[in-house]
Amino acid sequence: MANNTYDAIVVGSGISGGWAAKELTEKGLKVLMLERGKPIEHVKDYINTHKALWDYPHHGKPSIELQKQEPVMTRGIGYPFNEVTAGAWASHQTSPYVEKNGFDWFRAYQMGGRSLLWGRQSYRWNRQDFMENAKDGHGVDWPIRYEDLESWYSYVEKFAGISGNADGLDVLPDSVFEPAMNLNVVERDVAARIKKHYKGQRHMIIGRVAHITRSRPEQGRVQCQYRDKCWTGCPYGGYFSTQSTTLPAAVKTGNLTVRPFSIVKELIYDRDTKRVTGVEIIDAETNQTYTFNSKIVFLNASALNSAWVLMNSATDVWEGGLGSSSGELGHNVMDHHYKLGATGDVEGYLDSYYYGRRPTGIYIPRFTNWGSDKRDFVRGFGYQGGATRQSFSRNATGVGAGLKDALSQPGDWSFNLVGFGEILPDHRNRVYLNHEVKDAWGLPVLEMDAIIRDNEYAMRKAMKEEAVGMLEAAGLKNVQSWETPYNVGMGIHEMGTARMGNDPKTSVLNKHNQVWDAPNVFVTDGACMTSSSCVNPSLTYMALTARAADFAVEELKRGNL
Numbered sequence: 001m002a003n004n005t006y007d008a009i010v011v012g013s014g015i016s017g018g019w020a021a022k023e024l025t026e027k028g029l030k031v032l033m034l035e036r037g038k039p040i041e042h043v044k045d046y047i048n049t050h051k052a053l054w055d056y057p058h059h060g061k062p063s064i065e066l067q068k069q070e071p072v073m074t075r076g077i078g079y080p081f082n083e084v085t086a087g088a089w090a091s092h093q094t095s096p097y098v099e100k101n102g103f104d105w106f107r108a109y110q111m112g113g114r115s116l117l118w119g120r121q122s123y124r125w126n127r128q129d130f131m132e133n134a135k136d137g138h139g140v141d142w143p144i145r146y147e148d149l150e151s152w153y154s155y156v157e158k159f160a161g162i163s164g165n166a167d168g169l170d171v172l173p174d175s176v177f178e179p180a181m182n183l184n185v186v187e188r189d190v191a192a193r194i195k196k197h198y199k200g201q202r203h204m205i206i207g208r209v210a211h212i213t214r215s216r217p218e219q220g221r222v223q224c225q226y227r228d229k230c231w232t233g234c235p236y237g238g239y240f241s242t243q244s245t246t247l248p249a250a251v252k253t254g255n256l257t258v259r260p261f262s263i264v265k266e267l268i269y270d271r272d273t274k275r276v277t278g279v280e281i282i283d284a285e286t287n288q289t290y291t292f293n294s295k296i297v298f299l300n301a302s303a304l305n306s307a308w309v310l311m312n313s314a315t316d317v318w319e320g321g322l323g324s325s326s327g328e329l330g331h332n333v334m335d336h337h338y339k340l341g342a343t344g345d346v347e348g349y350l351d352s353y354y355y356g357r358r359p360t361g362i363y364i365p366r367f368t369n370w371g372s373d374k375r376d377f378v379r380g381f382g383y384q385g386g387a388t389r390q391s392f393s394r395n396a397t398g399v400g401a402g403l404k405d406a407l408s409q410p411g412d413w414s415f416n417l418v419g420f421g422e423i424l425p426d427h428r429n430r431v432y433l434n435h436e437v438k439d440a441w442g443l444p445v446l447e448m449d450a451i452i453r454d455n456e457y458a459m460r461k462a463m464k465e466e467a468v469g470m471l472e473a474a475g476l477k478n479v480q481s482w483e484t485p486y487n488v489g490m491g492i493h494e495m496g497t498a499r500m501g502n503d504p505k506t507s508v509l510n511k512h513n514q515v516w517d518a519p520n521v522f523v524t525d526g527a528c529m530t531s532s533s534c535v536n537p538s539l540t541y542m543a544l545t546a547r548a549a550d551f552a553v554e555e556l557k558r559g560n561l
Helices: 014-028 064-069 130-136 146-160 185-197 243-253 301-309 400-407 454-473 540-556
Strands: 005-011 031-034 256-259 262-268 274-281 289-299 340-346 361-366 381-387 411-422 431-440 443-448 476-483 518-523
Touching: 005 014, 005 274, 014 031, 014 243, 014 289, 014 540, 031 289, 146 243, 146 540, 185 361, 185 381, 185 411, 243 256, 262 289, 262 301, 262 518, 274 518, 289 301, 289 540, 301 431, 301 443, 340 381, 340 454, 381 454, 411 454, 454 476, 454 540, 518 540
Parallel strands: 005 031, 005 289, 031 256, 289 518
Antiparallel strands: 262 274, 274 289, 340 411, 340 476, 361 381, 381 411, 431 443
């Protein structure tokens, strides 16, 4: 290699890795970004973005052959790994993991990671979210508060572009918003009825989503086109991704080097300086091993893979790996539990429809254990969903012209609510290295041992009951609850394996996301999370990453790293 020394190395190119690269390069550092998967060039490599479902042999669904090839990835949750996206997700054949209990782990080993595949729901945490561990005794206290992140939320929102309304809710703080997308006619009426019935204590709002609704020529991005083909990559740059937003900014500085097909095997630790001097990688194509050196490392490989890298590092010093001195590395795995809710039929509105394919739905913020509301469980949940009309795919009777005519008109309206609940941090929920099973490069894999427990089960009962109650209060008919099996990981919001804290005896990272055992290593992806809230976490990763990068550069200037 012509150059193997940099000011900073960023491991991973997803949402947090992209932000780390942008912030560090814009502050003048020479940065190497290592991505274990293939390169994906913005626009050019979005090979499915102009396809309709009928352009796929199996209309986008996973074929029987794909299900046989990838039985783990195509089971249960179903929707991510299909004919449209199969090439974007990591294969269980080459990158397996072991399940002590059922666990669904979706990884995107490609440039941009899951920033090309995420749901884009973007919410700030509220003040209480950062205090609840201390309040109810679960996990450890966060070393930061909302006020520590407030300005950083604003900073990343302005650049990424978050559409939504200023709703003035303490439970869901407002962001710096792009103009909001609109509720449809049924959603507006249902929202009004819920607000009235619950005397203003519950709210149904438009989902806040990382889509620009005004074009940004300075970023080379065009406003969202309402195609709802986001999982195929957006050639317009309408939604936030590494490729559309942070990577171009980092490249523009001239300070970024990107190396795909680079599997980070371990961080190289120096006993004398108690610092990491760089990383060792395996080239995924050639199996050659290379070493790269840097002053600081930002570990953004995603929550479970960042834990894997730490576990595989400095094992001659700590048996459990770098950052394991507290006994918490790999523990406290969290996600958002869901796969349940309620549906109901909406009478009338047959003269109304909606236009375009809006890439978001409704959101009902948390109302349990908030204010005067008290439950037999701690924490809370929110709902996503929305109102739709049946399409041509519905069951219809008749033959010939009669059937054609019946299917040419939209059907009745219905409403669906899907609950998303907080999982508590619990030391028993963990991942660890399994040295008996190896991946395609001869590396040990992770074994998963995480389940939902009594608090989550009590919450799930309430999630169904409250969903039914709200739809009935809004006047819907044939309201029914529903639930399908859930495994940890299905929410694709893995968190907590290298949690932040105030004490190196009980946490892996300090308040600046530094590894206590090696302060020139920063972890700002989902691994750092001390609790999980009930809202989608990616916006918080962005804010934490920008904050940590600013601190890291200042510490470098002071000579502390």
